[in-house]
Amino acid sequence: xxxxxxxxxxxxxxxxxxxxxxxxxxxxxxxxxxxxxxxxxxxxxxxxxxxxxxxxxxxxxxxxxxxxxxxxxxxxxxxxxxxxxxxxxxxxxxxxxxxxxxxxxxxxxxxxxxxxxxxxxxxxxxxxxxxxxxxxxxxxxxxxxxxxxxxxxxxxxxxxxxxxxxxxxxxxxxxxxxxxxxxxxxxxxxxxxxxxxxxxxxxxxxxxxxxxxxxxxxxxxxxxxxxxxxxxxxxxxxxxxxxxxxxxxxxxxxxxxxxxxxxxxxxxxxxxxxxxxxxxxxxxxxxxxxxxxxxxxxxxxxxxxxxxxxxxxxxxxxxxxxxxxxxxxxxxxxxxxxxxxxx
Amino acid sequence: xxxxxxxxxxxxxxxxxxxxxxxxxxxxxxxxxxxxxxxxxxxxxxxxxxxxxxxxxxxxxxxxxxxxxxxxxxxxxxxxxxxxxxxxxxxxxxxxxxxxxxxxxxxxxxxxxxxxxxxxxxxxxxxxxxxxxxxxxxxxxxxxxxxxxxxxxxxxxxxxxxxxxxxxxxxxxxxxxxxxxxxxxxxxxxxxxxxxxxxxxxxxxxxxxxxxxxxxxxxxxxxxxxxxxxxxxxxxxxxxxxxxxxxxxxxxxxxxxxxxxxxxxxxxxxxxxxxxxxxxxxxxxxxxxxxxxxxxxxxxxxxxxxxxxxxxxxxxx
Numbered sequence: 297x298x299x300x301x302x303x304x305x306x307x308x309x310x311x312x313x314x315x316x317x318x319x320x321x322x323x324x325x326x327x328x329x330x331x332x333x334x335x336x337x338x339x340x341x342x343x344x345x346x347x348x349x350x351x352x353x354x355x356x357x358x359x360x361x362x363x364x365x366x367x368x369x370x371x372x373x374x375x376x377x378x379x380x381x382x383x384x385x386x387x388x389x390x391x392x393x394x395x396x397x398x399x400x401x402x403x404x405x406x407x408x409x410x411x412x413x414x415x416x417x418x419x420x421x422x423x424x425x426x427x428x429x430x431x432x433x434x435x436x437x438x439x440x441x442x443x444x445x446x447x448x449x450x451x452x453x454x455x456x457x458x459x460x461x462x463x464x465x466x467x468x469x470x471x472x473x474x475x476x477x478x479x480x481x482x483x484x485x486x487x488x489x490x491x492x493x494x495x496x497x498x499x500x501x502x503x504x505x506x507x508x509x510x511x512x513x514x515x516x517x518x519x520x521x522x523x524x525x526x527x528x529x530x531x532x533x534x535x536x537x538x539x540x541x542x543x544x545x546x547x548x549x550x551x552x553x554x555x556x557x558x559x560x561x562x563x564x565x566x567x568x569x570x571x572x573x574x575x576x577x578x579x580x581x582x583x584x585x586x587x588x589x590x591x592x593x594x595x596x597x598x599x600x601x602x603x604x605x606x607x608x609x610x611x612x613x614x615x616x617x618x619x620x621x622x623x624x625x626x627x628x629x630x631x632x633x634x635x636x637x638x639x
Numbered sequence: 640x641x642x643x644x645x646x647x648x649x650x651x652x653x654x655x656x657x658x659x660x661x662x663x664x665x666x667x668x669x670x671x672x673x674x675x676x677x678x679x680x681x682x683x684x685x686x687x688x689x690x691x692x693x694x695x696x697x698x699x700x701x702x703x704x705x706x707x708x709x710x711x712x713x714x715x716x717x718x719x720x721x722x723x724x725x726x727x728x729x730x731x732x733x734x735x736x737x738x739x740x741x742x743x744x745x746x747x748x749x750x751x752x753x754x755x756x757x758x759x760x761x762x763x764x765x766x767x768x769x770x771x772x773x774x775x776x777x778x779x780x781x782x783x784x785x786x787x788x789x790x791x792x793x794x795x796x797x798x799x800x801x802x803x804x805x806x807x808x809x810x811x812x813x814x815x816x817x818x819x820x821x822x823x824x825x826x827x828x829x830x831x832x833x834x835x836x837x838x839x840x841x842x843x844x845x846x847x848x849x850x851x852x853x854x855x856x857x858x859x860x861x862x863x864x865x866x867x868x869x870x871x872x873x874x875x876x877x878x879x880x881x882x883x884x885x886x887x888x889x890x891x892x893x894x895x896x897x898x899x900x901x902x903x904x905x906x907x908x909x910x911x912x913x914x915x916x917x918x919x920x921x922x923x924x925x926x927x928x929x930x931x932x933x934x935x936x937x938x939x940x941x942x943x944x945x946x947x948x949x950x951x952x953x954x955x956x
Binding site: 351354355356359379382383384385386387388391392394396399400401402403404405409410413414417418449451462465468469 | 763764849850851853854855856857858859860861862864868869872873946947948949
């Protein structure tokens with residue numbers, strides 16, 4: 297009873313969007329925990345449901361969306377809370393950095409107001425107090441000449457500066473958890489690194505939890521404690537970042553890593569690609585959703601429920617019927633639970 | 640912002656010149672001899688020639704226009720053929736009534752339509768959205784000559800809230816003036832409310848799907864605040880344009896409502912002058928409307944600059 301409950305506790309979350317052709321299951325039974333101060337990477341290709349997961353936590357779903365399961369943030373169920381109660385959490389408990397700051401900043405509202413409005417609402421401070429704090433925040437995120445920036449409009453700033461401002465806005469009410477949804481995808485490569493370093497720095501100095509969402513495994517590699525891999529709305533693998541990278545168990549993670557160029561890859565070797573595409577989210581395969589694209593597929597993969605998460609060593613879980621064995625790693629049979637279907 | 644404004648003003652002047660030229664040209668373009676029409680078929684050729692000379696109809700079009708323009712800038716718009724009254728005096732006497740009516744109607748229309756559109760757009764397909772959109776469709780479909788008598792019947796005759804007709808000058812007391820002006824203004828406003836609501840509702844809908852709205856919501860700001868602070872301004876460009884056009888249109892187009900309520904406005908002046916073939920008065924009054932229209936639309940253009948900082952920037956480049 298001594299262990300504190302995790303900061304964010306997502307349990308069996310389902311998010312779907314009603315369409316004329318039936319519901320699109322964007323997130324389909326995902327559980328994930330983030331401890332206070334922990335950095336978790338959430339990885340998957342576009343359409344895997346990672347952004348919808350983030351939007352569900354923040355309550356930013358379109359009108360035709362439905363949800364089930366629970367999202368406990370500091371003990372409050374964000375799915376069941378009233379609009380007022382939920383809004384009170386957004387800012388002080390959880391904040392979000394969006395992919396493209398050029399679109400996520402209101403083009404006709406001054407930077408100053410966009411930073412201070414949340415503070416005025418949540419912290420109960422005056423506008424002038426909030427402006428003073430905003431100057432401090434902009435300095436913290438490395439925006440030069442912060443006082444003048446407050447009266448600027450977003451179009452007067454570069455993409456990198458805008459993303460720094462986005463981060464300052466997210467930090468304004470000192471959230472316990474920051475969700476960064478592809479925070480660098482819209483930026484130049486040189487600026488990407490600066491922004492990621494900035495996120496690292498503010499997280500460490502503030503002891504803040506971080507969910508770093510990316511389609512790029514390499515991006516989360518050195519910057520997170522744990523990583524979760526999503527495919528077609530399902531969680532396929534989750535564990536300590538190093539373990540997932542060094543010994544990926546799920547065939548999808550394995551293929552994803554193999555398709556990512558790295559400095560270690562010999563220049564003569566052709567890069568591998570994953571054949572096929574994501575399944576139709578309206579009628580996904582009954583068993584493992586990666587099975588149609590998987591080279592290790594057998595009939596056992598198509599049994600409904602075949603893609604449940606299996607516990608592995610050191611909290612490294614995966615949803616694969618035929619988990620990968622890497623050279624030098626423990627043979628699969630030694631760690632696989634007895635009930636695991638084998639072929 | 641200064642360069643931006645200057646460019647708009649120059650453009651406005653050009654439009655005024657072109658439009659007033661058309662107004663003057665109307666006299667010559669109209670089929671048949673105007674003098675004959677005015678004097679009747681039995682008029683002597685001498686009388687016709689005399690009138691044509693007085694109206695300047697024997698001169699080429701450009702000379703007519705230059706003459707008219709020269710007089711107009713000194714405030715001389717001619718003398719009414721019907722009442723012998725100075726046209727400028729006649730117009731200025733009636734302009735305040737029409738301006739007040741149009742302005743009041745516009746303010747009422749915006750005050751009603753903006754909250755209606757915000758309420759509807761914030762909860763699409765809800766009861767409030769359906770009701771507000773339905774009412775807007777009804778308002779758009781009803782012509783002024785239906786709306787105005789219905790208002791008179793219920794609010795004046797039945798409820799006794801407003802006078803049935805007539806006008807009190809602002810100088811004779813604001814309360815009395817508004818008491819007389821409010822009902823006609825509501826009558827003028829109803830179709831405008833409908834159009835404004837529909838337009839803003841549609842623009843809001845696309846704005847509400849923008850990332851910056853999600854981002855504002857992600858800051859835990861209230862629904863109300865996000866709508867008014869973040870969604871309304873970027874959604875109101877078309878509305879401002881339409882409101883400017885409407886105001887210009889109303890200045891010349893409140894004829895029916897002025898007639899129903901017997902108001903001494905510009906609309907009734909033009910209507911009366913047309914039936915009396917008083918072309919000089921029509922010319923002067925229409926020129927005024929053109930100028931008012933252009934001035935308003937220029938103000939709207941300049942207003943964009945205040946609404947969207949990016950417009951200012953682009954114009955200077």
